[in-house]
Amino acid sequence: MKRRDxxxxxxxxxxxxxxxxxxxxxxxxxxxxxxxxxxVTLAGEEVSGQPEAANSYLRIKQGEAxxxxxxxxxxxxxxxxxxxxxxxxxxxxxDSVVMHAANCPxxxxxxxxxxxLQNIETRVNxxxxxxxxxxxxxxxxxxxxxxxxxxxx
Amino acid sequence: xNTRNLALSGLFVAIMLILGYLEKVLSLGWGYGIKLGLSNxxxxxxxxxxxxxxxxxxxVAKVFLAALLFGGLNAITLSLSLGGGILSMAGMILLVFVxxxxxxxxxxxxxxxxxxxxQLLVAILLHRFPVLYTYMALxxxxxxxxxxxxxxxxxxxxxxxxxxxxxxxxxxxKKEAPRTS
Numbered sequence: 001m002k003r004r005d006x007x008x009x010x011x012x013x014x015x016x017x018x019x020x021x022x023x024x025x026x027x028x029x030x031x032x033x034x035x036x037x038x039x040v041t042l043a044g045e046e047v048s049g050q051p052e053a054a055n056s057y058l059r060i061k062q063g064e065a066x067x068x069x070x071x072x073x074x075x076x077x078x079x080x081x082x083x084x085x086x087x088x089x090x091x092x093x094x095d096s097v098v099m100h101a102a103n104c105p106x107x108x109x110x111x112x113x114x115x116x117l118q119n120i121e122t123r124v125n126x127x128x129x130x131x132x133x134x135x136x137x138x139x140x141x142x143x144x145x146x147x148x149x150x151x152x153x
Numbered sequence: 154x155n156t157r158n159l160a161l162s163g164l165f166v167a168i169m170l171i172l173g174y175l176e177k178v179l180s181l182g183w184g185y186g187i188k189l190g191l192s193n194x195x196x197x198x199x200x201x202x203x204x205x206x207x208x209x210x211x212x213v214a215k216v217f218l219a220a221l222l223f224g225g226l227n228a229i230t231l232s233l234s235l236g237g238g239i240l241s242m243a244g245m246i247l248l249v250f251v252x253x254x255x256x257x258x259x260x261x262x263x264x265x266x267x268x269x270x271x272q273l274l275v276a277i278l279l280h281r282f283p284v285l286y287t288y289m290a291l292x293x294x295x296x297x298x299x300x301x302x303x304x305x306x307x308x309x310x311x312x313x314x315x316x317x318x319x320x321x322x323x324x325x326x327k328k329e330a331p332r333t334s
Contacts, residue, residue: 023286
């Protein structure tokens with residue numbers, strides 16, 4: 001170990017500390033208002049417009065487009081197909097979301113596990129499950145925030 | 154570039170590809186984009202061995218060949234690996250050739266951290282990945298740990314460097330005579 005290695009180490013630890021403090025101090029940015037243009041099929045019914053009342057909602061974003069909010073009040077399966085054969089299978093339950101399967105190369109999204117209304121405070125990825133190769137992100141939005149979002153539209 | 158270095162460059166690219174493939178097959182990724190990044194160790198060794206220009210070329214060759222061979226020849230995967238690769242190389246070049254007086258462990262740590270930072274920056278700026286500070290902190294720690302591992306591997310491998318390169322970076326022992334081959 002040479003002398004300047006110490007400074008390298010200190011700088012990296014400093015960066016980690018700053019990021020951790022920022023992560024603690026800053027709450028997740030409030031939801032962006034965006035007009036949903038796509039709808040998903042859940043148990044044979046299309047979810048669009050005003051969704052059923054629920055404690056929490058799932059917002060799916062693909063590329064720049066948003067799907068209509070999906071109420072998280074009962075078990076269900078959502079399959080997102082894209083034009084080049086990309087496929088993501090999302091399983092939802094009461095207040096929880098998990099990426100069940102995906103045909104992306106790295107499967108990071110599947111490994112991110114189940115996200116629930118309770119664990120989004122402590123998860124590393126907070127309230128997101130992201131599938132970068134498919135440019136797909138799942139965001140779990142608490143009910144009150146979703147209400148404000150829907151009223152603003 | 155002489156024939157010897159050309160042959161070595163080809164060998165290094167092959168080693169990087171194999172290491173990258175092994176990491177993928179053995180699934181040394183635990184989700185969240187965490188992996189060992191063994192090819193970083195080869196690139197760091199290349200920096201000491203060949204200097205800046207050739208190492209950058211090898212990095213670009215590795216990124217494109219890995220994409221071609223192991224799937225991932227799409228804009229997203231390529232931009233992520235290039236973003237990580239370029240930033241990590243920039244950091245290691247800065248430490249090795251400008252700052253100097255940094256051991257391979259320090260350079261490897263910076264390389265590992267900057268690789269993750271570069272990938273995240275590309276993901277956030279180009280692909281609208283959400284900005285998650287806790288996740289960034291995790292990736293920086295992981296990058297530092299993995300970089301320290303790859304850096305200490307280079308520390309073990311430095312004896313393979315040609316004498317004049319070892320001398321230049323202060324790796325040569327005091328009593329060692331130049332090799333006559």
